[in-house]
Amino acid sequence: MNNPVKASSASVDIAIIGGGLVGASLGCALAPLVDRHGWRVAVIEATALPKASEMSWQPSFDARASAIAEGSAQRFRQLGVWPAMAEQAATIARIHISERGRMGTTRLSADELGVKALGHVIPNAWMGQVLHRRLAELPLEWHCPARVETITPEAGGHRLRLSDGSELTPALTVLADGGRSGLKEQLGISSEKVPYDQTALITNVAVSKPHQGIAYERFTQDGPIALLPLPGQAMELVWTHQHGSEKSRMALSDGAFLQQLQQAFGDRAGRFTRVGSRHAYPLSLVTAQETVRPGLAVLGNAAHALHPVAGQGFNLALRGVMDLVEALETGKQHGHRLGSMETLLDFEQRRARDRHNVIRFSDGLVRLFGVNHPLLSHARAAGLVGLNLLGPLRKSLARRAMGLER
Numbered sequence: 001m002n003n004p005v006k007a008s009s010a011s012v013d014i015a016i017i018g019g020g021l022v023g024a025s026l027g028c029a030l031a032p033l034v035d036r037h038g039w040r041v042a043v044i045e046a047t048a049l050p051k052a053s054e055m056s057w058q059p060s061f062d063a064r065a066s067a068i069a070e071g072s073a074q075r076f077r078q079l080g081v082w083p084a085m086a087e088q089a090a091t092i093a094r095i096h097i098s099e100r101g102r103m104g105t106t107r108l109s110a111d112e113l114g115v116k117a118l119g120h121v122i123p124n125a126w127m128g129q130v131l132h133r134r135l136a137e138l139p140l141e142w143h144c145p146a147r148v149e150t151i152t153p154e155a156g157g158h159r160l161r162l163s164d165g166s167e168l169t170p171a172l173t174v175l176a177d178g179g180r181s182g183l184k185e186q187l188g189i190s191s192e193k194v195p196y197d198q199t200a201l202i203t204n205v206a207v208s209k210p211h212q213g214i215a216y217e218r219f220t221q222d223g224p225i226a227l228l229p230l231p232g233q234a235m236e237l238v239w240t241h242q243h244g245s246e247k248s249r250m251a252l253s254d255g256a257f258l259q260q261l262q263q264a265f266g267d268r269a270g271r272f273t274r275v276g277s278r279h280a281y282p283l284s285l286v287t288a289q290e291t292v293r294p295g296l297a298v299l300g301n302a303a304h305a306l307h308p309v310a311g312q313g314f315n316l317a318l319r320g321v322m323d324l325v326e327a328l329e330t331g332k333q334h335g336h337r338l339g340s341m342e343t344l345l346d347f348e349q350r351r352a353r354d355r356h357n358v359i360r361f362s363d364g365l366v367r368l369f370g371v372n373h374p375l376l377s378h379a380r381a382a383g384l385v386g387l388n389l390l391g392p393l394r395k396s397l398a399r400r401a402m403g404l405e406r
């Protein structure tokens with residue numbers, strides 16, 4: 001992909017800070033409103049885009065793959081990017097949840113729920129390519145590579161100073177910077193951070209037999225192991241460790257790593273035959289204390305960074321993207337000024353319950369399965385057996401994981 005042409009510093013109505021998964025999705029989702037209302041939108045991304053032949057990317061589009069719920073696939077269809085996304089997507093046909101050393105297992109299948117797929121797994125780098133190809137077709141202003149260095153509230157919006165020397169004064173600024181750039185702090189928006197004392201080790205593994213679209217979630221003494229189907233005979237591994245204990249595994253030879261994984265996971269997915277490069281992500285629950293202010297909306301990881309155990313972070317954020325676009329359209333129809341609190345409070349109202357539920361669901365899962373207590377362990381196993389028997393509850397869990405229930 002070619003680097004988009006740097007924009008001149010013309011005045012813009014909406015500025016999106018961050019062209020990662022969330023900022024890029026928002027840029028695509030705003031296309032009809034740009035068309036309809038003539039709004040000028042700028043996307044500012046700090047990291048240069050790679051060439052089309054390169055898969056490596058900025059933070060959002062690194063070596064990971066993401067579990068994309070069926071609800072998110074529907075939203076990508078609305079954005080017109082699903083056919084391209086699907087080229088590199090593996091379908092999740094079944095989910096298998098179990099606990100090492102315990103009898104309980106829970107199985108969920110697309111057939112049983114009457115849907116074509118429970119979800120999809122797509123490499124982040126591919127999602128980045130598809131979203132940015134679509135963005136390049138739209139009449140948006142591009143500042144890339146350019147970093148927003150300062151953000152200052154002023155009458156009617158914010159003043160943004162960029163590292164490329166330009167200044168923007170949008171009526172609406174959307175903070176989709178992943179939450180680590182210091183811009184929230186410049187605005188005095190605090191975040192609550194609860195470290196999990198866990199680190200996720202991420203890699204791809206090749207397996208000896210076809211995965212048949214099964215996604216595994218296995219709870220072990222060390223923490224949960226998720227194994228997600230990828231296109232072909234490969235799977236994405238998310239192996240959560242007590243913080244610090246991942247270091248020795250990161251340093252193992254490929255052979256020794258595969259042996260330890262086999263021992264921890266068992267052989268239900270077949271033999272692990274090859275492993276790719278390994279990456280470590282320390283895990284915390286981070287929630288911004290404010291997500292809207294006059295002329296400002298906070299989205300994605302800047303608003304909430306979750307434990308990846310349930311694969312919900314981006315799925316939740318994408319619902320936020322779509323809700324923001326709907327609130328902007330409704331605000332326009334009611335004659336509200338772009339960036340007004342009427343519109344942004346409408347957006348916040350649409351988001352609050354979903355965000356609360358998903359954070360509670362993901363956090364609860366980590367706390368329930370992260371504690372290594374024998375009694376709890378039995379209770380969890382009983383819970384899993386029970387969950388397998390209790391149809392409606394299991395279906396509700398599945399519908400939530402699919403992004404079809406809030």
Ligand SMILES: Cc1cc2nc3c(=O)[nH]c(=O)nc-3n(C[C@H](O)[C@H](O)[C@H](O)COP(=O)(O)OP(=O)(O)OC[C@H]3O[C@@H](n4cnc5c(N)ncnc54)[C@H](O)[C@@H]3O)c2cc1C
Nearest residue numbers: 018020021022046060067148178181300301311313314315
């Ligand atoms: C190990 C792991 C596995 C995960 N698996 C899943 C999954 O299976 N399913 C799921 O739904 N979610 C998953 N998630 C969550 C998901 O990855 C995040 O929700 C998503 O990456 C958030 O994207 P973002 O665009 O908000 O932030 P980021 O990915 O952090 O992107 C922010 C972008 O902003 C740019 N930027 C930063 N500062 C500035 C600045 N000052 N000026 C301009 N640009 C700037 C950065 O360069 C970057 O491109 C997982 C997360 C982890 C850690």
